[in-house]
Structures are given as structure tokens and as C-alpha cells.
Amino acid sequence: MKLNLSSNITLERVPQKYYKPDNDFDKFTLTRFEKIPTLIYDDINRAAKKIANEIVRIMQQKQQEGKPFVLGLSGGASPQYIFEELIRMHDEENVSFNNLVVFNTFEYYPVVDHSLSNLELLKEGFLNKIDLDPANIYSPDATVEKDFIVEDCEKYEKDLHKYGGLDYLLLGLGSKGNIGFNMPGGNLHSSTRLVMLDGDSRQDAISTFGSLEKVPPSAITMGISNMMESKVITLIAWGEQKAPSIKEMVEGQITESVPASVLQSHEEAKVITDISAATQLTRISYPWLVTSCEWNNKLIRRAIVWLCEKVNKPILKLTNKDYNDYGLSELLTIYGSAYNVNIKIFNDLQHTITGWPGGKPDADDTYRPERAKPYPKRVIIFSPHPDDDVISMGGTFQRLVSQGHEVHVAYQTSGNIAVGDEEVIRYISVINSIRKKFDPTNTTILEKYNQIRNYLMHQKKKDDTDTPDVLFIKGRIRREEARTADRYIGLPEENVHFLDLPFYETGKVKKNPISEADVNIVKDFIETIKPHQIYVAGDLADPHGTHKVCLDAALAAVDVLKTEPWYKDCRVWMYRGAWMEWEIDHIEMAVPLSPEELRQKRNAILKHQSQMESAPFLGDDERLFWQRSEERNKATADMYCKLGLASYEAIEAFVEYKPIK
Numbered sequence: 001m002k003l004n005l006s007s008n009i010t011l012e013r014v015p016q017k018y019y020k021p022d023n024d025f026d027k028f029t030l031t032r033f034e035k036i037p038t039l040i041y042d043d044i045n046r047a048a049k050k051i052a053n054e055i056v057r058i059m060q061q062k063q064q065e066g067k068p069f070v071l072g073l074s075g076g077a078s079p080q081y082i083f084e085e086l087i088r089m090h091d092e093e094n095v096s097f098n099n100l101v102v103f104n105t106f107e108y109y110p111v112v113d114h115s116l117s118n119l120e121l122l123k124e125g126f127l128n129k130i131d132l133d134p135a136n137i138y139s140p141d142a143t144v145e146k147d148f149i150v151e152d153c154e155k156y157e158k159d160l161h162k163y164g165g166l167d168y169l170l171l172g173l174g175s176k177g178n179i180g181f182n183m184p185g186g187n188l189h190s191s192t193r194l195v196m197l198d199g200d201s202r203q204d205a206i207s208t209f210g211s212l213e214k215v216p217p218s219a220i221t222m223g224i225s226n227m228m229e230s231k232v233i234t235l236i237a238w239g240e241q242k243a244p245s246i247k248e249m250v251e252g253q254i255t256e257s258v259p260a261s262v263l264q265s266h267e268e269a270k271v272i273t274d275i276s277a278a279t280q281l282t283r284i285s286y287p288w289l290v291t292s293c294e295w296n297n298k299l300i301r302r303a304i305v306w307l308c309e310k311v312n313k314p315i316l317k318l319t320n321k322d323y324n325d326y327g328l329s330e331l332l333t334i335y336g337s338a339y340n341v342n343i344k345i346f347n348d349l350q351h352t353i354t355g356w357p358g359g360k361p362d363a364d365d366t367y368r369p370e371r372a373k374p375y376p377k378r379v380i381i382f383s384p385h386p387d388d389d390v391i392s393m394g395g396t397f398q399r400l401v402s403q404g405h406e407v408h409v410a411y412q413t414s415g416n417i418a419v420g421d422e423e424v425i426r427y428i429s430v431i432n433s434i435r436k437k438f439d440p441t442n443t444t445i446l447e448k449y450n451q452i453r454n455y456l457m458h459q460k461k462k463d464d465t466d467t468p469d470v471l472f473i474k475g476r477i478r479r480e481e482a483r484t485a486d487r488y489i490g491l492p493e494e495n496v497h498f499l500d501l502p503f504y505e506t507g508k509v510k511k512n513p514i515s516e517a518d519v520n521i522v523k524d525f526i527e528t529i530k531p532h533q534i535y536v537a538g539d540l541a542d543p544h545g546t547h548k549v550c551l552d553a554a555l556a557a558v559d560v561l562k563t564e565p566w567y568k569d570c571r572v573w574m575y576r577g578a579w580m581e582w583e584i585d586h587i588e589m590a591v592p593l594s595p596e597e598l599r600q601k602r603n604a605i606l607k608h609q610s611q612m613e614s615a616p617f618l619g620d621d622e623r624l625f626w627q628r629s630e631e632r633n634k635a636t637a638d639m640y641c642k643l644g645l646a647s648y649e650a651i652e653a654f655v656e657y658k659p660i661k
Helices: 024-030 044-064 080-092 118-125 146-162 199-204 224-228 240-251 259-265 297-311 320-325 329-335 338-350 388-402 421-438 443-459 468-489 516-529 546-561 565-569 595-606 625-642
Strands: 038-041 069-073 100-104 106-109 168-172 193-196 218-221 232-237 269-274 378-383 406-411 496-498 533-537 571-575 589-593 650-657
Touching: 038 044, 044 069, 044 080, 044 168, 044 232, 044 269, 100 118, 100 146, 106 118, 146 193, 146 218, 224 259, 232 240, 232 259, 240 259, 240 269, 259 269, 297 320, 297 338, 320 329, 320 338, 329 338, 378 388, 378 516, 388 406, 388 468, 388 533, 388 571, 388 589, 388 595, 388 625, 388 650, 406 468, 406 516, 421 443, 421 468, 443 468, 468 496, 468 595, 516 546, 533 546, 546 571, 589 595, 589 625, 595 625, 625 650
Parallel strands: 038 269, 069 100, 069 168, 168 232, 232 269, 378 406, 378 533, 406 496, 533 571
Antiparallel strands: 106 218, 193 218, 571 650, 589 650
């Protein structure tokens, strides 16, 4: 069963030759803007295997020489794939790590709950699962007294120098281009020290600590000078949220504003990414600037949209001179003139627009993104949380219902950790008021009310996990809000489904990995509907990772079902909107919304009252979800208008997913 199919969703636009050159000549041509060797993989697991093999090879060379192998490790989610492969090699190939010495590159300070320290997370995810001598683990002390921080940093560096520095440093890339907690504006020759965490760094740490209030105010980080003394450095980055930082560090200048850029000056440093993290590199995003292109419809569309932005013109006003001045003369050679290219792309974009997302019955669907028949269609909308459906495709949702299709919504997780405690107190107070009015002798509800209220108001400590009763109520709050929004849209109650995928039900921010149990729940549900359309959330920039896991579960289920006879008449559409929007060259179906429809979409989102200002996980975007959604939808409509197409109030965008054969 394939559990990571979401890593392939960006590949259709990007021919393999751009990220995996055929020969050295092509490599030098394509990468001429890149100032550090960068390897791009279409599969994270293959990338992880390469890095793990390199680490083991160098470590075993040291074993043969009777020397320790000194490895620097960062924390976070990025190295987990590599840790899993190293553990597998230890368990299945008898690889020994008995000469391994590990230096933890950063530690939060101070850490109240030691289980959430970076060192403990490294131990839990990797170090405790191999034959590593615990005495060979070195780390800044998360509990050292404030008066002794400098002394602890000096001791950490002395231990590092005792081994002659690092043999290999495995780094992740921070959202601000930082390595460790060497943040923008810092000294590129810094040593190990205490740093105060800025707002963005603390927001990034919410996924570890659960809430902003629990994130420590500072961290002790290995300095850049210590990192640069490592014999080999590998920086890894996965996912589209890392794409801007990758472009800056790989193609930009060495600058304090992007600390990772200093790796350009290291002779044995390299960057390894997946396609998503590499999407803003010139060879991936604008290959016509570095090579002769293999032109396909999406790449041509991307080039023309880029050209329109460069010259500030709509598509139909582009001239031969515009194409020649900006390196797109190849398209003139292929199509004969700017006019021919312009008409082709204008029509291509025009044909993405439809007010009938389920297909327009009794209409010529030759140039429509969806089929006219069958009508009505059976439709499944998968929503990772109980509000993503209305946030990301609320207008399309309304259209599908009002146009007579049999629509089913499947909420993949309960969303129970994203409800504030005050919401629970408010709801149980209402329940208790109802008890007093209609059943005052019901001692069971009274006892439960007193127990929950006392726990939340007096007993619950800062880092405590919610009790099962509290999680149950929080989950039911999210359910009823979803039902309310669905009723507003006009969806029959029997078409609302709650899957409660087990990977999510940990009661903590940290979730379990996706499993076949999750996939089978989704698969079984799809089989009960046998849909003609499936909508899934393709929003991989979700900082907490739930969207990606839910997408992987849905795509894995589709992969299993794709040979079923009924599936031949099924299409899968991916939506976005909660965190990012599809780039216009990806868009295959654009559903325009009128001002009234946009207002109705906002009202549906507002039914999710627990997710307004007091929601625990709004991320680093200060706007509320309805504001984010509207601004993204309006921006898409504005882009279509600037390209010379019709002017709409807002547009929701979709990309079709086609299962790998």
C-alpha cells in the first residue's frame, strides 16, 4: 500500500530532465544559478535512503580505522525519514552504531516538560533505537541555571573540539532561512550561545509544544562557525513551505538575512530536497531561463503568465518583441507568432472557468473541465478537519448541492485538539442548565459537569493532555458546528459523515504516522458511495501536517480502488485555500463566485464558532480563516482579470489528481 502519494502531485508540470539531468553538460546548464550543489528527488524516501547510506558509509570507514564518527543532528520533522531508514538498517542489516558520537545542534531553553526537549525527541525518534552508547550523546543543557549558560556553552564547544569537530552535519532548514537557531541578522561567524526566539520561531515550535504559551522564550544553538567546521554538511528540506527559503539560500547571495546561505562557502556542503521544496528554483519554476524547454501546456501557461507579470500586460496584448526580450523566442518558433501562443493560452485559461463544477447537464462539455454526464453525480468531499470543506471550497460545495448532485461530506478527523477549554466550559454549562430545568435529579450529568468543570478551571496544568471526557466534548463541538454549516448549505443530515481516522486520536499535537487502518476506513467509505467525483484537500502547507496525512490516506485508498469498474467514471479534484492557493498554471477548474455566494461562504465558515479568535491553532497568519479564504479567492479572480479574462468577485481553484498507473 502506497502511503506517500502526495509527494507526486507537483510532477506533471515538471519534466524529469529539469530535476534529474541526463548528463553533466545538462546539469551545469540547468544549475548555473545555483551556488551550492542541490539534489532534487521525486520521492522523499529515496532521498532519505541516499543520505542514510552516505552516513553509514562514512561511519563504517571510521569503524575500520578505529575512530569515532561524530554526527551533528537537528530536530524537527525533516530528518525523521532518514532516522527511519537508519533504524531499518540497524534492525535488518545489522549495521552497528557503536562508534557513533552525536551532538544535538540546538535545545530549547528553559524546558519545563523534559519530554518535549529537542534531545528527548531525538532519543525517542532515533537514538534510543540503535546501539549507541548514551555516554556519546552531547547536548546543550535545557535545565542549566541561568548564571551558568555561558559556562555550559563553553563546555559543549570543548567537547566538540575534543573530537576534532563534526564528521557529518545533518541540518534542517528553518522557515526564515535559519540553520539551528542561527536566525536572520545574526553573526555568520557565531559560536554556541543562547538566543531569544522571535515570533516566527515560536510559532514554528507550536507543533512540538502544543500552544504558543508553552513554547520556551529562547534556545541554545550551535554556532555557525562550529557548523562550518564540519567535514561534510547535508541540508534537507521537504515541502512547498520551504521553497522560498531554498531559492534564497541556493541562488541568492551569502547574507546574514539568510543564514543558511553561508553553506555556499563550504566545499563539502550540499542541499537535498523534494520537488515541492525545489519549486521556486529557476530550473524548476522558470526553466526557459536556463535551457531549451520540453514545452507542455502547463509549462507554456506558466511562461505566459510570468511574461504578463513582467511586462504588465494581459495575454492578448503580448507581442513578438515581448517574447524575444524575455527569452521565450522558442515559443514563437513553435507557434509562428505571439498571436498564436496568446490565443492558445487565453483559450486554455478560459476553458478552466465553469459555474458547473459537477458538469452542466445537456451541454457540450468538449471544453469544460467536468463531464456533463452522468447527471446528477455522486460526490464525496473529504475534509481533513470539520471546517476545511467550507473554508477551501465552500462556494463550490454550495453549487454542487444547489445543482442537484448527491453530495456527501466526510470529515476525516475530529479536530478535537483545536477547541479552547473555555468553549467546553460554555457548552457543559448549557447542558447543566438544561439538566436543572428538565431533569434536576440526574446526578450522573451533574457529577460529570462538576468533574469536567473542576478539571478545566482548577486542576489542569499548563502542559496537561485533555482527559477522554474533555476530548469527547471538544470533538462533539466540532461535529455540531460542521452539521450546522452543512444545514446552512442545504446538505441532508444523512450525507454528513465522520470518519475519526485513528492517526489523529492521540489527544496531543503530535499525531501518529499514517497506517493501513486509516486508509482502509477511507477506502471502505468510498466503496459505499462509488462516487463520480472526489474532492480532497491538497493543501500541503498545513504547519501541523494533518492535511498531508489526510491527503495521503485518500490517495492511498484511490490507488487501491483505481482498478474497480466504477472508478473508470470517477475523477479526483484537489482543493486548497486554508494555507495556500494553487498557482494559476496548475489550475484545471476555476469556479467563480458572485458577491452573494462569497457572503454565503463566509456565513458557512462562521458557523464554526470555536475556530474564530480563540482557536488554539490559527498559525502565524493573524487573519481569521474566513479572511484568509476570501483574500485568496479574490486574489485568484484578480489574476484571471489581469490576464484579460472575465472579472469575478472570487474564484475557487482545483487541480485534477490522476492516480499513478
